[in-house]
Structure formats: structure tokens, C-alpha cells
Amino acid sequence: MHYFVQRSDLRDLYEKTAAGERISDADALRLFESRDLNAVGAIADLARQRRVGNRASYILNRYINYSNYCILSCQFCSFARKKRDADGFQLSLEEIVEKAREALKLGITELHIVGGLHPSLPFTYYLEMLRALRALDGRLQLKCFTAIEVLHLSWLARKPVQETLRELKAAGLDSLTGGGAEIFRKEVRSAIALGKESAEEYLDVHRQWHQLGGRSTCTMLYGHVETLADRVDHLRRLRELQDETRGFVGFVPLPYQPENNRIPVSHPPTGYDALRTIAVSRIYLDNFDHITAYWVGLGLKLAQVALSYGADDLHGTILEEHIFHMAGAATPQLQTEAAMVKAIREAGRIPVQRDTFYQPVKVWEDSVPEAGTSDGPTPPYEHA
Numbered sequence: 335m336h337y338f339v340q341r342s343d344l345r346d347l348y349e350k351t352a353a354g355e356r357i358s359d360a361d362a363l364r365l366f367e368s369r370d371l372n373a374v375g376a377i378a379d380l381a382r383q384r385r386v387g388n389r390a391s392y393i394l395n396r397y398i399n400y401s402n403y404c405i406l407s408c409q410f411c412s413f414a415r416k417k418r419d420a421d422g423f424q425l426s427l428e429e430i431v432e433k434a435r436e437a438l439k440l441g442i443t444e445l446h447i448v449g450g451l452h453p454s455l456p457f458t459y460y461l462e463m464l465r466a467l468r469a470l471d472g473r474l475q476l477k478c479f480t481a482i483e484v485l486h487l488s489w490l491a492r493k494p495v496q497e498t499l500r501e502l503k504a505a506g507l508d509s510l511t512g513g514g515a516e517i518f519r520k521e522v523r524s525a526i527a528l529g530k531e532s533a534e535e536y537l538d539v540h541r542q543w544h545q546l547g548g549r550s551t552c553t554m555l556y557g558h559v560e561t562l563a564d565r566v567d568h569l570r571r572l573r574e575l576q577d578e579t580r581g582f583v584g585f586v587p588l589p590y591q592p593e594n595n596r597i598p599v600s601h602p603p604t605g606y607d608a609l610r611t612i613a614v615s616r617i618y619l620d621n622f623d624h625i626t627a628y629w630v631g632l633g634l635k636l637a638q639v640a641l642s643y644g645a646d647d648l649h650g651t652i653l654e655e656h657i658f659h660m661a662g663a664a665t666p667q668l669q670t671e672a673a674m675v676k677a678i679r680e681a682g683r684i685p686v687q688r689d690t691f692y693q694p695v696k697v698w699e700d701s702v703p704e705a706g707t708s709d710g711p712t713p714p715y716e717h718a
């Protein structure tokens with residue numbers, strides 16, 4: 335038994351995890367409420383090791399927000415703008431393709447594309463965007479749209495969700511993003527994202543995508559007005575859908591950023607809260623392979639520490655992040671591959687460049703990045 339757990343009152347949960355037994359909602363709440371972060375981390379580290387071994391991943395990707403105009407006004411959102419706002423924007427298809435072209439030169443394998451619910455762009459804009467990016471490079475993986483965007487597109491297309499997803503897939507969509515899950519409990523949702531889709535709708539969009547053979551990630555926005563029990567409820571619903579479809583490739587807990595919005599929270603979640611949330615997620619979500627420490631919200635230093643608290647992924651290079659930064663994130667807007675490889679190595683893991691579906695693109699094994707090349711991108715799709 336791990337040193338940190340030997341004299342802890344969480345020993346039984348360590349033993350359950352070691353035996354491969356699923357923990358209950360009550361167990362998850364105990365873990366959240368425990369003050370013994372080291373013991374919680376040790377259990378999560380065991381679960382992580384059993385699930386993915388000694389590797390930790392990152393992806394070379396680029397974020398593109400096609401527009402920040404949105405017909406909704408979620409209370410927590412610092413990103414959305416109305417047409418009357420001076421800092422609203424909307425990219426043309428040519429501008430999107432140009433951003434993608436520039437990023438391809440840097441070796442990215444994925445474009446991560448989301449925006450607000452635009453008041454007037456037609457469904458054809460989204461189809462043409464996917465087709466244009468697919469035509470640019472057939473190997474580029476297109477991870478696009480949150481569940482609420484899919485519902486918006488289905489409304490625009492005047493077609494059922496599954497048919498809309500089918501059309502998007504045919505146009506080039508590879509994966510849905512996990513954004514927009516927030517916290518599932520209705521009362522919390524109303525307090526932070528009134529007007530957004532319900533938990534059931536979010537889950538059903540992902541369910542239908544999975545039924546088409548698609549894969550997606552999922553998220554949880556924590557550290558605002560929700561309770562710890564709300565977090566457990568959220569994780570339970572994700573675990574249930576994963577039992578049903580096995581379509582989630584990873585889970586990304588997102589620490590709430592408090593600036594420029596209307597939620598009365600003055601400070602983002604602490605490092606302690608971030609680590610325990612990642613750890614409990616790893617232990618409870620026993621049917622998920624990958625748990626991400628999202629450096630944009632945590633900072634790379636804390637994300638690195640999270641690799642010892644259940645996380646096995648640092649997310650990506652991103653290049654141009656808007657949503658968290660408009661909400662006050664003080665992290666850089668991009669991360670170099672070298673910084674992520676170094677962070678993973680120092681944590682004692684083997685760095686793996688992954689693709690959208692967490693398949694390895696490059697495994698660093700025991701090799702050391704060559705001097706002078708480690709700050710630059712590596713060629714895409716290289717299997718080392």
C-alpha cells in the first residue's frame with residue numbers, strides 16, 4: 335500500500351481501486367471532502383497507472399474561434415458578444431483557412447473550432463468551413479462544435495440532430511468538442527447558463543454522435559456556485575453515458591475563471607481544489623482512459639503537478655486561446671511542445687504526442703530532444 339494511504343481513513347478506497355472495483359457516489363463525495371490530498375492523489379495515481387501506464391500525452395493543435403457573436407447570454411461567459419459590441423468578430427472562410435494553413439506549417443494535427451451561436455450565419459457556412467479545411471489537408475483532424483452549437487446547427491438546418499451530425503461528418507467533422515457541459519444539475523445550470531441546453535440535451539448530442547461511430551471529449555466547469563455533491567452528480571452522468579456508448583475519449587475538468595462575467599465568485603479554484611477534482615475524476619471515472627490537466631486554466635506548473643494526481647494529458651499547444659483569457663486566465667495563449675515534453679519528463683512519465691483520439695503520433699521514450707530543435711515543432715504524423 336502507498337505510504338500516503340497507510341494511515342489514512344481512505345485506505346478502503348485505495349483497496350477498492352487496487353482491486354479494480356468501482357467507487358460509489360458516496361465514496362466520491364468522501365474523496366472530495368477529505369483534507370488528505372496526498373492520500374486522494376495516491377489513489378488517483380494508482381488508478382492512472384493501472385489505466386494508462388507510464389505515458390502522458392499532449393497534442394499539437396490550434397484553436398480557432400470562427401465568431402464570438404452569440405444569441406445566448408450565459409451568465410458565466412466572458413467570450414460572447416452582440417452585434418452592437420465593438421469587439422465582436424466573425425471570420426470569413428478564407429481567414430479560417432489561412433489560420434489553418436499557417437498552423438499546419440507548425441506541425442499541428444488538430445484544429446479545435448468553436449464559436450458562439452451566431453445570429454445569422456447559415457448552415458452552409460459550417461459545412462463549407464469543414465469541406466474547405468478537409469480539402470486543405472486530408473490528415474488534419476477537425477474537432478469542432480460543442481453540443482449547444484450542434485443543437486443550433488440542427489435548428490438552422492431544420493433537421494434532426496442525428497441527420498445534422500451525419501451531414502457534418504460527411505463534410506469532414508472528426509470529433510465533437512466537450513465544451514458546454516458546465517455543471518449538469520438544473521439549478522446550477524440556471525444560475526450560470528440560463529437558456530443553454532439541458533444536461534439531457536448535452537448528453538443526447540454526444541450519445542447520438544457516439545451512435546454514429548463518432549468520438550468526443552467531455553468537460554466539467556467547476557469552482558463557481560456548485561456544491562461538491564453537484565460535481566459528483568455531474569461525473570455520475572458522464573460515467574453512465576460512457577458505460578452506454580464508450581464514445582468519450584477523455585475528460586477535461588475546467589477550472590472556472592471569474593473575470594468579466596456575472597457570477598459572484600472572486601477567485602478561480604485554488605490549486606488544492608484543482609488537484610482534488612482531477613484526482614477524484616480519475617478515480618470515479620473508471621471507464622475513461624484519459625484525464626486532462628488543462629494548462630490554460632491551471633498554468634503549466636500546476637498541470638505538471640496534476641500528472642501525479644491522476645492526469646495523463648496536458649492538452650495542446652493551442653496557439654491562440656480566447657475563451658479562458660477573456661475570462662481572466664493569466665496563462666500564455668500558446669504552449670511550446672518543448673515545455674510540455676519537459677514538464678512530462680520531469681514528472682517521470684514518457685511524453686507522447688497524441689492525435690485527437692489519443693492515439694500516439696510520436697513517443698519520446700528515453701530520447702532527449704535535440705538541442706536547437708526542441709523549441710520548434712516536429713513534423714506531423716511522424717511515428718517515432
Ligand code: SF4
Binds near residue numbers: 405413451
Ligand atoms: S457560453 Fe457559449 S452559448 Fe453561452 S453565451 Fe457564451 S458563447 Fe454563447
